[in-house]
Amino acid sequence: MKEFRQAKWHMPTIFEIGAGDRSGCELPKLDSVLRQAIGDPSTFLPKDLMRTSPPNLPETSEVEVLRHFTKLSQMAFGVDEGFYPLGSCTMKYNPKINEALANLDEVNWIHPYQDESTVQGALELMYKLSCWLIEITGMHSFSLQPSAGAHGEFAGTLIMRAYHKHNSHLESKDEVLIPDLAHGTNPASAAMAGFKVIIIPSGIDGCIDIEALKNIVSKRTAGLMLTNPNTLGIFEKEIVEISKILHEEGALLYYDGANFNGIMGKVRPGDMGFDIVHLNLHKTFSTPHGGGGPGSGPVGVVEELDKFLPIPLIQYDGEKYYLDYNRTYSIGKIRGFYGNFDILVRAFSYILTMGAEGLENAAEIAVLNANYLSKRLANIKGFELPYDNERPRKHECVISCSKMKRETGVQAKNVAKRLIDFGIHPPTMYFPLIIDEALMIEPTETETIEELEGLVDMFAEISKEAYSTPNVLLEAPHNSSFSQMDEVKASHPRTLCLSWRMHQRMKHEKKD
Amino acid sequence: MTNPYLPNDTDEIRQKLLKTIGIKNTDELFSDIPSTILLKKSLSLPVSLSEAEVRRAVEGILKKNSTVKELISFLGGGVWPHYVPAVVDNIASRSEFLTSYTPYQPELNQGVLQALFEYQSLICELVKMDVANCSMYDWASSLAEAARMTSRITGKNVFLVPHFISPERITVLKSYAEPAEIRVVEVKQSANNGQIDLEDLKQKMSSETAGVYIENPSYLGYVMNNASIVSEIVHDAGGLFVVGVDPMSLGVLKPPGDYGADIVVGEGQPLGNHMSFGGGLLGILSCKDNPYYIRQLPGRVVGMTTTIKGDERGFCFALQTREQHIRREKATSNICTNETLCAIRAAVYMSLMGRKGFETLGNNILIASHYTAKILSEIGGVEAPSFKSEFFKEFTVNFDRTSKSVDEINNRLLRNGIVGGHSLKTIFPELGNSSLYCVTELHSRNDIETLQTKLKEIIEG
Numbered sequence: 025m026k027e028f029r030q031a032k033w034h035m036p037t038i039f040e041i042g043a044g045d046r047s048g049c050e051l052p053k054l055d056s057v058l059r060q061a062i063g064d065p066s067t068f069l070p071k072d073l074m075r076t077s078p079p080n081l082p083e084t085s086e087v088e089v090l091r092h093f094t095k096l097s098q099m100a101f102g103v104d105e106g107f108y109p110l111g112s113c114t115m116k117y118n119p120k121i122n123e124a125l126a127n128l129d130e131v132n133w134i135h136p137y138q139d140e141s142t143v144q145g146a147l148e149l150m151y152k153l154s155c156w157l158i159e160i161t162g163m164h165s166f167s168l169q170p171s172a173g174a175h176g177e178f179a180g181t182l183i184m185r186a187y188h189k190h191n192s193h194l195e196s197k198d199e200v201l202i203p204d205l206a207h208g209t210n211p212a213s214a215a216m217a218g219f220k221v222i223i224i225p226s227g228i229d230g231c232i233d234i235e236a237l238k239n240i241v242s243k244r245t246a247g248l249m250l251t252n253p254n255t256l257g258i259f260e261k262e263i264v265e266i267s268k269i270l271h272e273e274g275a276l277l278y279y280d281g282a283n284f285n286g287i288m289g290k291v292r293p294g295d296m297g298f299d300i301v302h303l304n305l306h307k308t309f310s311t312p313h314g315g316g317g318p319g320s321g322p323v324g325v326v327e328e329l330d331k332f333l334p335i336p337l338i339q340y341d342g343e344k345y346y347l348d349y350n351r352t353y354s355i356g357k358i359r360g361f362y363g364n365f366d367i368l369v370r371a372f373s374y375i376l377t378m379g380a381e382g383l384e385n386a387a388e389i390a391v392l393n394a395n396y397l398s399k400r401l402a403n404i405k406g407f408e409l410p411y412d413n414e415r416p417r418k419h420e421c422v423i424s425c426s427k428m429k430r431e432t433g434v435q436a437k438n439v440a441k442r443l444i445d446f447g448i449h450p451p452t453m454y455f456p457l458i459i460d461e462a463l464m465i466e467p468t469e470t471e472t473i474e475e476l477e478g479l480v481d482m483f484a485e486i487s488k489e490a491y492s493t494p495n496v497l498l499e500a501p502h503n504s505s506f507s508q509m510d511e512v513k514a515s516h517p518r519t520l521c522l523s524w525r526m527h528q529r530m531k532h533e534k535k536d
Numbered sequence: 537m538t539n540p541y542l543p544n545d546t547d548e549i550r551q552k553l554l555k556t557i558g559i560k561n562t563d564e565l566f567s568d569i570p571s572t573i574l575l576k577k578s579l580s581l582p583v584s585l586s587e588a589e590v591r592r593a594v595e596g597i598l599k600k601n602s603t604v605k606e607l608i609s610f611l612g613g614g615v616w617p618h619y620v621p622a623v624v625d626n627i628a629s630r631s632e633f634l635t636s637y638t639p640y641q642p643e644l645n646q647g648v649l650q651a652l653f654e655y656q657s658l659i660c661e662l663v664k665m666d667v668a669n670c671s672m673y674d675w676a677s678s679l680a681e682a683a684r685m686t687s688r689i690t691g692k693n694v695f696l697v698p699h700f701i702s703p704e705r706i707t708v709l710k711s712y713a714e715p716a717e718i719r720v721v722e723v724k725q726s727a728n729n730g731q732i733d734l735e736d737l738k739q740k741m742s743s744e745t746a747g748v749y750i751e752n753p754s755y756l757g758y759v760m761n762n763a764s765i766v767s768e769i770v771h772d773a774g775g776l777f778v779v780g781v782d783p784m785s786l787g788v789l790k791p792p793g794d795y796g797a798d799i800v801v802g803e804g805q806p807l808g809n810h811m812s813f814g815g816g817l818l819g820i821l822s823c824k825d826n827p828y829y830i831r832q833l834p835g836r837v838v839g840m841t842t843t844i845k846g847d848e849r850g851f852c853f854a855l856q857t858r859e860q861h862i863r864r865e866k867a868t869s870n871i872c873t874n875e876t877l878c879a880i881r882a883a884v885y886m887s888l889m890g891r892k893g894f895e896t897l898g899n900n901i902l903i904a905s906h907y908t909a910k911i912l913s914e915i916g917g918v919e920a921p922s923f924k925s926e927f928f929k930e931f932t933v934n935f936d937r938t939s940k941s942v943d944e945i946n947n948r949l950l951r952n953g954i955v956g957g958h959s960l961k962t963i964f965p966e967l968g969n970s971s972l973y974c975v976t977e978l979h980s981r982n983d984i985e986t987l988q989t990k991l992k993e994i995i996e997g
């Protein structure tokens with residue numbers, strides 16, 4: 025087995041390097057005419073408005089700062105460094121052409137309040153991207169404003185709220201239904217939008233239990249939030265029936281598009297009966313995840329809900345593109361300006377590269393890869409594929425390590441950490457919550473078959489270790505920059521340290 | 537030839553995968569999708585292009601933009617032109633940062649975690665608070681989440697905001713506040729000097745006040761001279777004091793930690809993030825080291841810890857029991873993906889600028905913006921600044937006593953390659969023909985004087 029070794033630097037914090045009076049950046053010189061005309065600010069700004077002592081920031085040279093962060097980056101791991109089968113996150117390759125385009129001056133150096141005539145390119149790109157997303161999802165209109173998936177969910181649940189309010193139903197419709205295997209952002213978003221969250225159990229086939237759903241749906245139901253394929257990677261095959269049940273009660277269907285990579289070009293949320301959709305451009309549409317953002321979570325709706333979309337919407341009058349604020353029923357705004365524009369440029373470029381056929385092929389290969397892995401991994405001792413192992417998965421599969429845990433004491437977490445030693449980013453662990461010792465694996469379409477085979481070999485090796493030398497697993501990882509972190513200490517009230525200031529104070533208190 | 541991003545899209549490999557799975561063709565993998573909804577034809581999208589063609593097509597569209605590098609622009613109002621050092625772009629394009637996921641695996645992603653801890657720490661130094669989270673989507677959503685945070689902490693539901701607030705922020709705040717049943721109430725600001733009207737504030741304070749928000753400098757650029765009195769009034773009534781800042785002002789202006797802020801919010805875009813049409817935003821959210829506040833903090837936060845063996849210092853996410861993946865509908869926020877790369881950029885920027893940099897920067901901006909106001913006010917009928925207060929970086933210019941409207945002026949400036957200040961006509965009609973001008977370290981004397989010359993021509997000519 026080929027082993028991996030991550031760089032290891034003994035890193036001080038940025039506050040512990042540098043020396044008095046050093047600086048990492050030279051500012052433009054102020055013209056002496058200006059200084060003479062105005063004088064030093066201390067001569068005209070009242071003292072009590074001014075900062076009395078400079079902030080305690082580093083005094084480091086440009087080289088020191090560059091090396092500091094370069095070394096930190098070497099102790100991080102991205103898709104460019106290796107295989108990242110992190111379920112639900114769709115860690116596909118982030119094409120470099122998209123980076124080049126997103127870093128053009130025509131992207132970086134435009135201001136959101138410029139006259140529309142001077143930003144026609146930006147508006148055109150956003151308008152066309154919305155049209156493509158409309159076609160890809162089967163919705164009526166899209167807003168590109170949300171900054172991430174959860175932000176799209178918040179926009180969507182606000183739209184749900186606005187719709188019921190508009191129809192004078194909000195008082196009586198205050199419940200949003202969410203499957204037990206949903207991502208945590210779904211209930212959190214619904215609650216933020218003021219709804220009560222009602223959990224729907226999954227059936228033995230890993231899909232929504234239709235009978236349970238029928239019992240739960242009532243006049244109080246404002247909507248249902250659903251991920252399809254769901255977080256087991258299984259397509260909710262009763263979706264048409266589900267949609268009918270909800271619509272008959274006057275409720276709306278919300279589509280969490282985090283898993284859209286499994287069905288893109290095959291079936292559209294709009295055709296399944298969804299009323300509101302968000303997509304994660306930082307998943308399905310190949311934009312980089314940036315270590316945790318910026319992302320983009322555009323939200324699309326059916327015609328009836330168009331009037332509630334956030335302002336402004338980008339429109340085209342046949343000659344020019346413009347920002348439309350004149351929308352009486354809009355939910356307002358959920359962030360400043362129009363969305364994470366540089367991310368939108370990347371997604372635009374990706375769709376142009378792929379075309380319709382490319383997008384459909386991407387979904388097909390992603391699904392082939394996931395099913396290949398699920399078949400092979402479930403055959404390795406200690407691992408199982410719970411929930412209807414005859415049904416095909418879509419873009420991901422969830423493997424359970426509970427047998428292994430019972431027989432050897434090795435847990436999902438240990439398996440995950442051991443993968444690091446082989447240079448693989450671990451799968452998503454312990455999600456969805458309904459599976460014991462879950463490892464959620466999403467290979468995506470951009471990995472080679474050799475890479476998939478390699479992963480299978482590693483699981484086989486890990487299984488052997490679990491049944492012979494489990495200790496090696498319990499202490500993993502061994503080859504990353506650091507060994508296991510004490511997460512309890514990080515959150516304990518007595519040791520909680522969230523900034524260098526807190527750290528300094530704690531040090532003083534210890535001395536006293 | 538296969539698509540370069542689809543290495544397994546060859547007949548041979550497809551066959552091999554199908555064989556292992558035990559099926560004949562790929563359609564079987566989608567056979568559980570009801571045929572009534574399966575797409576019958578391909579999506580109607582442009583045909584796929586090669587890399588060279590994509591580059592040409594996207595560049596062709598984007599070329600229709602005029603950048604504020606080509607134009608001389610005085611726009612600010614929430615996104616501001618500041619220099620982004622090359623080192624910042626260099627670090628932000630490191631693939632390990634750019635292409636990694638949220639650092640759920642601390643052993644493998646220490647670099648991201650330490651960089652975020654440093655971001656939090658640097659922000660704390662700048663605003664003089666103890667705690668900062670590792671990013672929100674932008675200033676507006678930070679403010680909105682801060683308002684909800686004050687309501688959860690105090691159990692009250694009225695949130696006071698200043699009259700002169702960005703339309704972006706007030707609209708976002710209202711969207712977030714309404715479902716939490718928080719009432720947003722405006723506090724007057726003086727028409728003469730733009731300061732918070734203390735009498736009006738006192739009158740609006742009640743036992744229901746969860747928090748009071750001010751911006752310093754205000755949306756119109758003016759420095760608040762009664763912030764510590766506001767703080768006393770708020771605290772006497774048992775509310776929390778929330779302050780919004782432009783971090784670029786904090787090398788010269790008093791930090792909110794020095795005048796009683798409980799929560800600080802602000803926009804981190806100027807800290808090394810490009811304007812990107814209002815895209816590259818970074819919400820700052822910081823608070824006091826108070827366990828009741830910290831428990832209600834939205835978003836992710838990184839803590840310092842050690843390895844389990846205890847032999848080395850390290851970092852990992854802290855206080856995750858507040859978050860959506862654990863607390864679900866009871867979470868303090870739904871934040872999952874945030875603005876990490878923007879926060880890393882900000883950490884690099886703040887490190888480069890360092891202890892002295894923010895002071896020099898702040899002084900230079902003060903001088904350049906005051907110089908601009910001074911020479912504009914020399915034009916007949918132009919009032920700059922139009923409020924009688926100190927200002928930083930931005931200020932309002934009033935054209936009521938000229939014969940021209942702001943629209944007319946801005947249109948004619950644009951024909952001369954100049955983007956005038958943001959018109960305030962629809963946002964604050966009571967200010968008449970006013971616009972908001974922004975001057976940063978990037979404006980040269982020549983830029984400023986060209987503006988004056990052209991304005992003079994337009995107004996007097």
Ligand SMILES: Cc1ncc(COP(=O)(O)O)c(C=O)c1O
Pocket residue numbers: 112113172173174175207209210251255280282283304319321871872873
């Ligand atoms: C199923 C699902 N829903 C929602 C989200 C939230 O998306 P984001 O992180 O972009 O806010 C995620 C991402 O982790 C997800 O996997």
